[in-house]
């Protein structure tokens with residue numbers, strides 16, 4: 001959807017240039033031609049930028065997120081995929097356990 005805005009922007013940019021080249025031969029109306037093609041090109045550039053910004057925000061805010069470890073697509077509320085979330089929780093628990101139990105109990109652990 002946002003990609004469409006960028007495409008429309010590029011079409012505007014190209015259209016502005018084409019408009020300029022078609023009409024620039026007419027020296028009597030050159031100022032008007034430059035002004036019009038400038039307006040079209042600026043509008044096109046604005047659309048391209050808008051399209052990219054919205055696309056960027058859309059990826060950031062909506063829909064999907066990516067796992068910080070493997071880059072797999074995940075739900076936007078999650079930081080990791082299912083496997084890596086389990087792994088990170090396990091690591092946090094392990095770290096907490098080692099820190100909490102202290103150095104003396106480390107040798108006593110039985111599995």
Ligand SMILES: [Zn+2]
Nearest residue numbers: 067070081084
């Ligand atoms: Zn992952």
